[in-house]
Amino acid sequence: MTAPLTPRPHSTPEQKTMTQNALLDFSGLPRFDAILPGDVQPAISQLLEDSRSVVEALTSENIPATWDDFAAPLTDNIEQLSRAWGVVGHVHSVNDVPEWREAYNGMLPEVSRFYAELGQNLKLFAKYQAIREGQEYATLSPARRKIIDNEIRDFRLSGAALPEDKKPRFQAISEELASLSAKFSENLLDATNAFAEFIIDPAELAGLPEDVQQAAREAADKDGKAGWKFTLHMPSYLPVMQYAANRRLRAAMYRAYATRASEFGPAGLDNTPLIRSILELRREEAQLLGYNNFAEVSLVPKMAESVPQVLGFLRDLAVKAKPFAEKDITELRAFARQEIGLETLEPWDVGYVSEKLLQARYAFSEQEVKQYFTESKVLAGLFHVVETLFGVRLKPDTAPVWHEDVRFFRIETASGELIGQFYLDLYARETKRGGAWMDSAITRRRTGNGIQKPVAYLNCNFSRPVGNKPATFTHDEVTTLFHETGHGLHHLLTRVDELGVSGINGVEWDAVELPSQFMENYCWEWNVLQEMTGHVDTGAPLPRALFDKMLAAKNFQSGMQNVRQLEFSLFDLRLHADFDPAGENAGKPGMLDLLAEVRREVAVIKLPEWHRFPNSFSHIFAGGYGAGYFSYKWAEVLSADCYAAFEEAGNPFDPATGKRFLDEIIAAGGARPAIENFRAFRGREPQVDALLRHSGMITA
Numbered sequence: 094m095t096a097p098l099t100p101r102p103h104s105t106p107e108q109k110t111m112t113q114n115a116l117l118d119f120s121g122l123p124r125f126d127a128i129l130p131g132d133v134q135p136a137i138s139q140l141l142e143d144s145r146s147v148v149e150a151l152t153s154e155n156i157p158a159t160w161d162d163f164a165a166p167l168t169d170n171i172e173q174l175s176r177a178w179g180v181v182g183h184v185h186s187v188n189d190v191p192e193w194r195e196a197y198n199g200m201l202p203e204v205s206r207f208y209a210e211l212g213q214n215l216k217l218f219a220k221y222q223a224i225r226e227g228q229e230y231a232t233l234s235p236a237r238r239k240i241i242d243n244e245i246r247d248f249r250l251s252g253a254a255l256p257e258d259k260k261p262r263f264q265a266i267s268e269e270l271a272s273l274s275a276k277f278s279e280n281l282l283d284a285t286n287a288f289a290e291f292i293i294d295p296a297e298l299a300g301l302p303e304d305v306q307q308a309a310r311e312a313a314d315k316d317g318k319a320g321w322k323f324t325l326h327m328p329s330y331l332p333v334m335q336y337a338a339n340r341r342l343r344a345a346m347y348r349a350y351a352t353r354a355s356e357f358g359p360a361g362l363d364n365t366p367l368i369r370s371i372l373e374l375r376r377e378e379a380q381l382l383g384y385n386n387f388a389e390v391s392l393v394p395k396m397a398e399s400v401p402q403v404l405g406f407l408r409d410l411a412v413k414a415k416p417f418a419e420k421d422i423t424e425l426r427a428f429a430r431q432e433i434g435l436e437t438l439e440p441w442d443v444g445y446v447s448e449k450l451l452q453a454r455y456a457f458s459e460q461e462v463k464q465y466f467t468e469s470k471v472l473a474g475l476f477h478v479v480e481t482l483f484g485v486r487l488k489p490d491t492a493p494v495w496h497e498d499v500r501f502f503r504i505e506t507a508s509g510e511l512i513g514q515f516y517l518d519l520y521a522r523e524t525k526r527g528g529a530w531m532d533s534a535i536t537r538r539r540t541g542n543g544i545q546k547p548v549a550y551l552n553c554n555f556s557r558p559v560g561n562k563p564a565t566f567t568h569d570e571v572t573t574l575f576h577e578t579g580h581g582l583h584h585l586l587t588r589v590d591e592l593g594v595s596g597i598n599g600v601e602w603d604a605v606e607l608p609s610q611f612m613e614n615y616c617w618e619w620n621v622l623q624e625m626t627g628h629v630d631t632g633a634p635l636p637r638a639l640f641d642k643m644l645a646a647k648n649f650q651s652g653m654q655n656v657r658q659l660e661f662s663l664f665d666l667r668l669h670a671d672f673d674p675a676g677e678n679a680g681k682p683g684m685l686d687l688l689a690e691v692r693r694e695v696a697v698i699k700l701p702e703w704h705r706f707p708n709s710f711s712h713i714f715a716g717g718y719g720a721g722y723f724s725y726k727w728a729e730v731l732s733a734d735c736y737a738a739f740e741e742a743g744n745p746f747d748p749a750t751g752k753r754f755l756d757e758i759i760a761a762g763g764a765r766p767a768i769e770n771f772r773a774f775r776g777r778e779p780q781v782d783a784l785l786r787h788s789g790m791i792t793a
């Protein structure tokens with residue numbers, strides 16, 4: 094790590110001190126031991142200025158539109174900015190103390206503005222187009238061609254290729270859509286806040302956990318009222334639906350929840366007219382871009398290829414899952430009648446009765462399971478899985494880190510050659526963002542000095558060891574660790590030499606979750622679990638009986654859960670494909686008719702006539718999932734289908750299958766369309782059967 098600092102052109106005395114700035118040292122690993130919050134503003138400002146002048150210079154007329162003259166220097170320069178800003182963003186996430194928060198927030202608007210400008214820079218678009226149309230294009234590597242194609246695709250989807258007279262309308266639509274989406278969320282939040290149910294009689298709280306009652310009591314207190322206050326926010330609403338024996342309370346809250354932001358509430362908060370405008374504007378936008386409908390636009394940058402393909406996929410899964418959903422609901426009705434004394438199972442009974450059924454049939458203690466997953470066993474088990482599956486070696490390594498908890502490892506080939514490195518930051522801290530995530534520190538690429546090796550951050554929020562006992566993890570946490578490691582391997586084991594499509598770069602977002610969800614499967618392999626567990630006191634591996642209960646609980650009501658997700662996915666896709674939002678006034682079927690049609694096809698629970706699910710479907714109207722909700726199921730199906738290749742080989746570590754999975758999917762990154770990666774690995778189109786089997790829905 095003693096290579097010279099990157100030389101900066103035209104050094105002035107002032108810039109000389111800039112080279113002391115550890116954030117501007119790109120010679121090796123980030124210098125977490127030296128970087129200070131005060132370095133952020135000068136370093137990032139300098140990099141932004143450099144990048145702007147490079148973009149300006151490279152888009153001038155006298156720069157030939159070739160890879161070496163244009164694309165390569167542009168990549169080199171912008172990589173420095175994204176690496177340095179990546180370090181700042183990372184430290185902000187894992188060490189969110191006031192100085193770092195201030196340093197990050199201070200530069201965030203500037204950095205966001207720079208990237209927004211890049212996406213709108215028509216001179217850049219013109220250069221990429223010139224490469225695409227030039228003679229050199231055919232001679233470029235597939236990875237380079239893919240980068241050029243992706244750039245042009247993204248510029249086109251943001252309206253850059255439209256004729257000048259169409260651009261103002263396109264721009265106006267984009268702005269209006271943004272404000273409609275924001276208004277949709279605001280209405281939903283206001284409608285959620287508008288409702289409160291006060292309970293005065295303590296007998297009406299039966300079944301609710303102590304902490305939920307306590308929170309309800311405090312909420313009422315805060316309002317200066319007696320009794321207990323329940324709201325439509327998740328921490329209040331969910332426990333009521335799941336645990337409250339009080340059927341009247343459940344019914345009242347269910348109705349309030351199901352009719353939020355609809356015509357049944359205040360007119361100013363009704364999302365119905367917003368939905369119609371959003372659908373109409375999306376359709377108009379799609380047609381301006383030359384597509385038939387918004388669903389087609391949504392699929393352009395995704396792995397799924399066409400609307401009929403996705404519809405076929407969802408319907409195939411629906412046909413196969415529905416019998417299991419019917420079995421689930423029949424079982425639930427019988428249990429409600431026999432054990433709870435409910436003759437009819439209403440929608441507001443489903444959560445409550447399901448919880449009772451789960452407890453009666455499949456209960457086990459999370460705390461008991463946790464005793465078996467000690468940190469050293471889990472890490473050794475994880476590393477063993479990775480090593481066996483991909484033929485690599487994982488070893489401890491050293492690097493400057495941002496906290497004493499952080500560990501650092503290297504991945505090598507069997508013959509000892511360095512592939513990549515990663516940081517592992519397992520424990521929760523007050524200054525660390527919640528959840529678990531993988532981020533890239535350095536991305537693999539070929540440079541003038543050879544191959545730049547990739548480096549990843551793996552971050553979790555598990556509990557640290559207490560006293561002299563090792564840390565223990567819940568099975569959920571172990572699964573999370575495998576999931577994030579899957580993302581990490583996608584980044585680290587890539588063999589692509591071009592930054593724009595190396596690792597997870599350029600991977601379609603409905604394919605990004607494939608390696609991560611794939612890795613989760615190993616947390617459900619009995620043989621892996623035996624090796625990976627050792628009771629914190631006795632050292633004994635996980636007992637089989639406990640594992641069987643965990644498995645049964647995992648698959649509890651998977652039929653019902655699947656058809657529910659399919660209902661959302663089909664509704665979303667059809668709404669953005671063949672549905673005419675203007676038709677309702679002309680006597681054609683409306684949005685609720687479409688929903689009813691979808692529900693007749695896939696759903697097993699009859700909903701009340703007044704249910705207004707679309708009015709709170711913020712994923713698709715306010716969250717970027719428009720005509721993309723299916724991606725959740727899509728990624729699950731793909732990862733299950735990939736894992737099934739190992740099952741068919743009779744061994745979850747089958748070497749030939751492991752090599753093919755590495756070669757065709759993990760190492761291929763975004764250099765080839767994800768659907769082609771899949772076909773190359775599987776030798777056929779994706780099939781839904783493995784997901785059904787893994788969820789306990791076994792057909793003969």
Ligand SMILES: [Zn+2]
Binds near residue numbers: 606
């Ligand atoms: Zn993920």
